[in-house]
Amino acid sequence: MDGAPASGGQSSTAGRFGPFGGRYAPETLVAPLEELERAFAAALADPSFTAELHRELGAWAGRPTPLTFAPRLSERLGLTVYLKREDLAHTGAHKINNCVGQCLLARRMGKRRVIAETGAGQHGVATAAAAARLGLRCTVYMGTLDMERQALNVYRMRLLGAEVRGVEAGSRTLKDAINEAMRDWVASVADSHYVLGSALGPHPYPTMVRTSQRVLGEEARRQILEQRGRLPDLLVACVGGGSNAIGLFAPFLDDPAVALVGVEAGGRGERPGEHAARFLGGRPGVLHGARTLVLQDEAGQVLGTHSVSAGLDYAAVGPEHAWLAAQGRARYERAGDAAALAAFRLLSELEGIIPALESAHALAWLVEHAREHQGALAIVNLSGRGDKDVEQAQRLGA
Amino acid sequence: MGRIAQAFARGRPAFIPFVMAGDPSLEASAAFVRALAAAGADVIELGVPFSDPIADGPTNQRAAERALAAGTTPAAVLELVAGLRAGGLETPLVLFSYLNPLLALGDYAPRAAAAGADGLLVVDLPPEEALEHEAACAEAGLDRIYLAAPSSGPERLARLAAVGSGFVYYVSRYGVTGARKVLPSGLGEQVRRVRVAAGRPVAVGFGIATPEQAAAVAAVADGVVVGSALVEVIAAHGAAATAPLGALATRLARAVHGAPR
Numbered sequence: 001m002d003g004a005p006a007s008g009g010q011s012s013t014a015g016r017f018g019p020f021g022g023r024y025a026p027e028t029l030v031a032p033l034e035e036l037e038r039a040f041a042a043a044l045a046d047p048s049f050t051a052e053l054h055r056e057l058g059a060w061a062g063r064p065t066p067l068t069f070a071p072r073l074s075e076r077l078g079l080t081v082y083l084k085r086e087d088l089a090h091t092g093a094h095k096i097n098n099c100v101g102q103c104l105l106a107r108r109m110g111k112r113r114v115i116a117e118t119g120a121g122q123h124g125v126a127t128a129a130a131a132a133r134l135g136l137r138c139t140v141y142m143g144t145l146d147m148e149r150q151a152l153n154v155y156r157m158r159l160l161g162a163e164v165r166g167v168e169a170g171s172r173t174l175k176d177a178i179n180e181a182m183r184d185w186v187a188s189v190a191d192s193h194y195v196l197g198s199a200l201g202p203h204p205y206p207t208m209v210r211t212s213q214r215v216l217g218e219e220a221r222r223q224i225l226e227q228r229g230r231l232p233d234l235l236v237a238c239v240g241g242g243s244n245a246i247g248l249f250a251p252f253l254d255d256p257a258v259a260l261v262g263v264e265a266g267g268r269g270e271r272p273g274e275h276a277a278r279f280l281g282g283r284p285g286v287l288h289g290a291r292t293l294v295l296q297d298e299a300g301q302v303l304g305t306h307s308v309s310a311g312l313d314y315a316a317v318g319p320e321h322a323w324l325a326a327q328g329r330a331r332y333e334r335a336g337d338a339a340a341l342a343a344f345r346l347l348s349e350l351e352g353i354i355p356a357l358e359s360a361h362a363l364a365w366l367v368e369h370a371r372e373h374q375g376a377l378a379i380v381n382l383s384g385r386g387d388k389d390v391e392q393a394q395r396l397g398a
Numbered sequence: 399m400g401r402i403a404q405a406f407a408r409g410r411p412a413f414i415p416f417v418m419a420g421d422p423s424l425e426a427s428a429a430f431v432r433a434l435a436a437a438g439a440d441v442i443e444l445g446v447p448f449s450d451p452i453a454d455g456p457t458n459q460r461a462a463e464r465a466l467a468a469g470t471t472p473a474a475v476l477e478l479v480a481g482l483r484a485g486g487l488e489t490p491l492v493l494f495s496y497l498n499p500l501l502a503l504g505d506y507a508p509r510a511a512a513a514g515a516d517g518l519l520v521v522d523l524p525p526e527e528a529l530e531h532e533a534a535c536a537e538a539g540l541d542r543i544y545l546a547a548p549s550s551g552p553e554r555l556a557r558l559a560a561v562g563s564g565f566v567y568y569v570s571r572y573g574v575t576g577a578r579k580v581l582p583s584g585l586g587e588q589v590r591r592v593r594v595a596a597g598r599p600v601a602v603g604f605g606i607a608t609p610e611q612a613a614a615v616a617a618v619a620d621g622v623v624v625g626s627a628l629v630e631v632i633a634a635h636g637a638a639a640t641a642p643l644g645a646l647a648t649r650l651a652r653a654v655h656g657a658p659r
Contacts, residue, residue: 014526024497024522026453027545028569031554169459175450182452189549286497286522287450299471300502301449 015203017323023202024286029182032189037204039109044211049108056100060133061090063097063215067223067379072350077370082232083353083382084220086244093356093384094216094244095126099195101212103130106193113137113192117181119146119174119240120311120358121153122384123197128162130195138162141180145172146310153388171304174240174314178288198241199318202289206246206319213247220379221251234373236261237381238361239332240276240311242318244383249330259331262321263365265307266334272297276305278317279325279332285316292319308337308396309357311384335364341398343367344386356384357393401490401516402541402564405440406599411616412440412565413654414601415647416494416625417632418461419444420470424478426637431482433644434628435489438651441601443519443623446475446495453521457626460633472499472506476513483514492517492543492564507534517541517564525561532561545569546592546600555595565599565621568592570606586618593620609653616657624650 015021025033043049057063065085074081086094099116106114114136118124124140131138140157144166147154157164170176178201185194199209224232235252237245239262252258267275272295275281282293287302295303295315307313317332324330335343340357343364348354355363359382366373366380386393405412415434419427427444434442447465451458472495479491493515500506500520510518518540523531525544535542541564546555548571558566570585585602593600602615603623615622631646632639 022527023524024527025524026521027524027550027554028453028547030524030526031547031549031551169463170449179450179452183455186453285501288452289522294498296498296502298502299473300499301466302498 015207017206017320018326019284020290020292020319020322021203021206022291023289024291025202025289026186028186029189029202033202033204040105040204040208043105043108049104053101053104056104057097057215061096061100062088064219065089065216067220067227069227070351073347076350077367078374079370079376079378081366082224082379084216084248084379086216086381086383087353087355087359087385091122091126091129092387093122093126094213094247095123095197096130097215097247098197098209098212098243099123099126099130102193102195102208103127103134103136106136106195107134109193111136111191111193113139113188114195115139115141115181115184115188115192116195116197117141117174117177118197119177119313120309120356121146121150121157121388122311122356124162124164125153125156125160127195127197128157128160131162132160139184140164141167141177141184143167143172143174143176146174146177149310149392150388152391173305173310175302182288198243199246199320200241200288200290200292200316206290209243210246210250210320213243214250215247216244216381217248217251220248224379228377230377231255231258232379233257233376234259234261234378235381236263236362236366236378238263238312238358238383239317239321240314240358242321244381246318246320248379248381249324253329260324260329261365262330262332263362264332264334265309265312265361266336267306268337273304274306275334276307276313276315277334278315280334282317287316290316290319292316292322308340309361311356311358312361333365335361335368339364339368341393341396344389344393345398353382354386354390355382356386357389359383360386400541400564401488402441402492405490406565406620408440410655411619411657412601412621413438413651414441414443414621414623415439415628415650416443416445416623417628418447418458418465419475419478420447420465420468421461421629421632422464422636423468424470424474426639427478428482429640430632430643432487433640434647435487437644437647438655439489439647441490441492441621443492443494443625444475444479446472446493446499448496448499451496455626457629457633461629472503476509479513479515490516492519492541494519494521496521497523505534507538507540511538511540515540517543519543519545519567521545525557528561543567546596548588552595555592559596562596562598565601566592566596567623568600568602568619569604570602571604585615589619609649612650613653613657616654617659622654
């Protein structure tokens with residue numbers, strides 16, 4: 001982890017990204033969040049902490065992950081595509097980067113238990129694994145709809161020693177799991193750390209998660225320079241909360257020639273409730289501790305969302321993405337369920353890599369817009385592997 | 399002196415019941431509020447339902463779900479308040495809300511004041527995020543109620559003292575809202591600490607369910623908030639809850655007002 005704030009004028013003070021971010025938390029959590037912010041800063045300044053983090057990311061989590069040229073996909077699309085292989089990281093997704101950092105921090109703070117929420121199950125599995133590695137107890141909250149969609153990951157978490165608590169409330173997806181994890185933390189903060197899995201929530205989470213995920217962007221930058229001798233023209237990443245995207249984008253923010261594209265879940269249509277495209281249908285609001293773009297009705301009630309991918313199925317976007325969009329530094333597009341399933345199949349057939357349905361959204365956008373980017377050098381963040389999605393994809397006829 | 403300040407200047411602890419507006423309907427809520435006032439409530443907290451209440455336990459979550467299922471909007475809650483005032487209700491009303499539904503109203507502070515609300519408590523708006531809120535409420539003549547918690551150290555209490563008005567709502571223990579069987583020890587000392595730092599009356603809530611508990615808290619606090627225990631009566635009886643709600647509120651009010659000081 002490095003503590004550098006996002007540069008290029010986006011630097012945050014007190015967790016602000018322009019008008020977005022902040023710490024909209026119940027008073028019970030404010031002192032714990034302040035303590036977390038101080039502990040995080042102290043850990044980053046401690047060489048023994050960063051050395052241990054680096055060791056764990058390497059020897060246990062498998063970093064660095066490769067940057068793989070995709071020759072057949074490139075030929076098909078008419079541009080040069082590289083894949084950042086977070087699917088090869090331990091537990092199968094970029095989520096592990098953040099979990100190793102936060103669990104090491106939790107142990108350093110003297111906490112004996114960690115709490116996590118999970119949508120697709122990837123963050124829950126990564127937290128369960130890191131907690132097992134460090135001897136921390138682990139409780140994961142997961143919407144019961146997501147538990148049905150991702151039954152394999154539920155078993156994996158339990159195998160790793162975590163307690164998985166199903167959440168029946170609301171839409172029974174990620175949003176409701178976050179509500180329940182926050183309620184747990186409000187009551188258990190003395191001995192528990194909440195390992196939030198994406199670049200959202202109250203300060204310091206968006207900054208802390210970006211700092212943890214930045215490692216994948218730094219590797220990609222170094223690797224593309226080694227392999228191609230130049231910076232890419234285009235970075236593409238899917239955006240649920242936005243942690244894999246912000247990790248990839250962060251080291252390139254000061255390179256204006258590098259276009260940044262975040263891809264949201266277009267779901268099955270543009271009507272409210274049919275998608276999770278916050279940049280299409282969201283407006284500024286406050287959810288889960290941050291001011292950001294939120295899918296909500298006129299009365300300020302948060303809308304249900306839909307995506308074939310549980311990891312993108314969330315009503316708010318990480319606040320830094322809202323700010324990057326407002327400044328015009330990144331743009332946010334969308335890909336629907338059908339396009340994502342087609343891309344899921346396409347990458348499997350052309351490159352021998354089964355992508356997570358989340359990552360397939362980033363690929364799907366590139367497939368649909370390849371004509372506008374002919375000849376470009378692109379990096380797609382393959383944020384996770386698709387083993388968890390095979391059964392669902394088969395059911396949906398991908 | 400505003401209505402809330404008057405409620406704390408009666409030389410006895412204040413009884414502060416909470417109900418969720420729109421649970422199970424706005425008409426029923428109007429009847430509930432009048433019953434609470436008749437039972438001796440000094441201040442009434444009226445919940446504005448929100449889809450994602452992260453600081454609430456299951457009882458209040460379900461109340462918010464029932465209210466939302468009945469189509470309750472923040473604007474309709476303001477109409478409820480205006481209707482109660484038009485009907486002659488004099489008891490001070492505090493809206494207990496999350497920030498997002500208020501933001502959806504636009505200029506919520508003058509609108510809440512015009513409807514007849516006396517104060518706002520915004521659960522997910524700590525003092526450091528409340529600059530605009532403070533100014534807008536002060537201009538509209540609304541009291542700003544903030545939460546204090548056992549984790550609020552001297553620095554945070556000093557910050558709390560610099561904002562807000564009316565009273566401080568002390569969250570008596572870690573956790574979400576909901577009835578509990580055991581009250582925390584050392585509560586009197588904690589209340590004194592908050593009262594001295596904030597320079598305002600301190601009402602205690604989160605977990606008080608029975609008249610006995612209410613009396614015990616009233617012995618050391620300036621006010622006692624009871625929420626989930628009343629919401630459970632509404633959950634059990636629906637629109638027919640007015641009589642049992644009034645009966646429980648009467649016992650709670652007597653216990654609070656008669657507590658030895």
